[in-house]
Amino acid sequence: MRARLLPSVEPVALSRRRVLQFGALGTLGSSLAEPSQASSSSTPKSVLFIFVNGGISQHDSFDLKPEAPSDIRGEFQPIDTATPGIQVCEHLPEFAKRSNDYALVRSIATDSSGHEEACHMLFTGRLDLPPGFSLDRVPNPNEWPSIAAQITYALRDRGGLPPAAVLPQPSVNEAARFRPGQYAGRLGSRWEAWHLDIAAPCPLGNGACPNCFRFDADHFEHAAQSVFDVPLLSLPDGGESRLSARVDLLAEAEQSRRFVEQTQLHAVDRNRRQALSILADERTRRAFEVERADPAIVDRYGRNKFGLSLLMASRLLESGVKFVQVNLGKNSSWDTHARNFVNLKRNLLPYFDQSVSALLDDLRESGRLDDTLVVITGEFGRTPKINKDAGRDHWGPVMTSVFAGGGVRGGQVIGRTDALGAYPTEDMVTVEHVAATVFAALGIPRDQEWHDVDGRPHAMYRGEPIGRLYA
Numbered sequence: 214m215r216a217r218l219l220p221s222v223e224p225v226a227l228s229r230r231r232v233l234q235f236g237a238l239g240t241l242g243s244s245l246a247e248p249s250q251a252s253s254s255s256t257p258k259s260v261l262f263i264f265v266n267g268g269i270s271q272h273d274s275f276d277l278k279p280e281a282p283s284d285i286r287g288e289f290q291p292i293d294t295a296t297p298g299i300q301v302c303e304h305l306p307e308f309a310k311r312s313n314d315y316a317l318v319r320s321i322a323t324d325s326s327g328h329e330e331a332c333h334m335l336f337t338g339r340l341d342l343p344p345g346f347s348l349d350r351v352p353n354p355n356e357w358p359s360i361a362a363q364i365t366y367a368l369r370d371r372g373g374l375p376p377a378a379v380l381p382q383p384s385v386n387e388a389a390r391f392r393p394g395q396y397a398g399r400l401g402s403r404w405e406a407w408h409l410d411i412a413a414p415c416p417l418g419n420g421a422c423p424n425c426f427r428f429d430a431d432h433f434e435h436a437a438q439s440v441f442d443v444p445l446l447s448l449p450d451g452g453e454s455r456l457s458a459r460v461d462l463l464a465e466a467e468q469s470r471r472f473v474e475q476t477q478l479h480a481v482d483r484n485r486r487q488a489l490s491i492l493a494d495e496r497t498r499r500a501f502e503v504e505r506a507d508p509a510i511v512d513r514y515g516r517n518k519f520g521l522s523l524l525m526a527s528r529l530l531e532s533g534v535k536f537v538q539v540n541l542g543k544n545s546s547w548d549t550h551a552r553n554f555v556n557l558k559r560n561l562l563p564y565f566d567q568s569v570s571a572l573l574d575d576l577r578e579s580g581r582l583d584d585t586l587v588v589i590t591g592e593f594g595r596t597p598k599i600n601k602d603a604g605r606d607h608w609g610p611v612m613t614s615v616f617a618g619g620g621v622r623g624g625q626v627i628g629r630t631d632a633l634g635a636y637p638t639e640d641m642v643t644v645e646h647v648a649a650t651v652f653a654a655l656g657i658p659r660d661q662e663w664h665d666v667d668g669r670p671h672a673m674y675r676g677e678p679i680g681r682l683y684a
Contacts, residue, residue, distance in 0.1 A: 256584070257656025258619040259530045262360070262538040263523070263569070263589040264335075266384050267328070267545030268612070270595040270605050271634060273557055274302050275613040276319045278597075278634045285597045285633050288554045296624035304562040307570035313624040314573050314582065315617035316682055320628025320637035323593050323644050326609035328545060329393055331592040332384065336360060336394030338648025339675045343399065351391045356398035358663065360648055361406035363673055364536045365397075367657045374497065375407035377536040378529055381441060381522045382412040384540050389416070399665040407534075411501075412518060412543070413437035419546040421517035421564035428551055440518050441525075443501045500528030513571040518542075520568040527572060530585060535655055541565070547591060551602035576618055586619025586654040590647065597633040611637050614647065619654050621682045645676035653678040 270287075272278060277291040277300065291300035294312035301309050301317075323331040324340045329348050334340050337357040345355035358366075361377040368376035384392040397405045415436040418425030423435035503511070503521045514520030519541055526537040542561075549556055569589065576582040594612035595605035611630055617623065628640040652661070652673055662670045 265591040266542040267548030268591040326607040332392040333394035358400035362397040378407040380409040421519040426560040496532040587617040590614035650678040
């Protein structure tokens with residue numbers, strides 16, 4: 214869906230020049246100037262990147278405006294969190310109790326109010342669109358590579374498991390077309406991240422299947438018997454000895470394939486190593502068996518796609534994957550142009566609240582929170598003004614993102630928006646700084662480059678990490 218813009222509050226294009234102009238004002242951009250020892254020189258972390266597919270409304274989640282006019286503030290009330298002075302939506306009660314674990318950054322911008330462009334910017338960590346960018350063919354080899362693909366390139370040859378994974382399915386629109394920026398693009402398919410398209414088919418279902426919904430309907434039935442379609446990952450009959458024999462047979466077969474181009478051989482070998490790593494590692498196999506996990510654990514996360522995807526992601530990180538992106542919803546589940554308050558209250562916020570809270574608890578109680586950076590973000594925010602369909606439209610100028618763990622100082626708010634929640638007034642940052650924060654947490658050097666299929670170098674860091682997260 215395309216943005217429908219407010220007549221009274223027009224979005225601003227956030228070009229690099231515009232960002233620099235804001236930074237020169239003094240009150241904006243100050244968080245970028247602060248050095249971050251925690252994000253740059255400490256032990257590398259793992260990263261769980263939770264993409265709130267479609268753009269969550271900041272007014273109805275993390276940046277409520279109770280003093281604004283009724284057609285801005287909406288129906289939801291703010292509630293106090295465990296941190297004095299910080300409030301979130303009343304429909305996030307469990308999340309509110311854990312505010313000391315996370316920081317809210319209320320001043321993040323993308324450079325577009327269109328899903329496709331904004332997704333490309335968020336997924337790739339850069340505001341500029343590449344030459345030859347087109348929505349006629351997605352995925353497109355001319356796209357900039359995704360953050361996941363860049364991480365795969367930067368952390369290559371560090372063991373059997375892939376460095377980066379994306380689950381449980383691609384981000385698509387209502388017409389089942391892929392959002393741009395999710396794949397390796399100009400980096401080349403050799404460096405594609407591990408894409409786990411394992412969600413059970415529910416073609417029109419949005420949200421936390423089997424608790425799925427349609428934007429304009431009061432009732433919708435999940436179209437599958439399960440949440441995931443996971444391939445059989447158990448060892449063959451005969452266990453490790455038979456697996457070893459199969460590996461030997463595979464090696465003999467590969468000797469006869471020397472006519473394959475070197476890049477293809479590399480890909481085959483990489484995929485083979487990854488498959489064998491999955492089979493040989495009990496923790497990795499266990500990560501995919503979340504629907505058969507301890508019932509008490511499943512109940513805490515929720516027996517749905519939101520909860521089980523986060524449980525799977527946590528287990529993959531524990532098994533050694535360094536970066537996992539979870540697409541929290543498909544078909545732009547959070548794209549609430551109509552019935553914003555009905556769908557948030559009934560179909561989205563409760564499942565978000567339960568699953569994210571369970572994730573934070575598990576990471577903290579297992580001692581992994583300090584070693585795992587959690588980022589929760591959409592591709593943009595939503596309009597301050599409520600439309601005629603009781604919804605909110607696309608809004609690129611500002612959104613709120615959540616950062617937890619990985620050395621982040623919880624219980625703080627970074628950035629501020631105006632009285633309408635329309636524009637940042639302090640500490641504006643962009644998706645380029647979000648990507649830099651991810652790269653730094655993983656220990657990727659600041660001078661790291663990737664080379665495109667034509668051999669041209671590109672800097673991974675397009676901005677500074679958000680230093681105030683660690684202050």
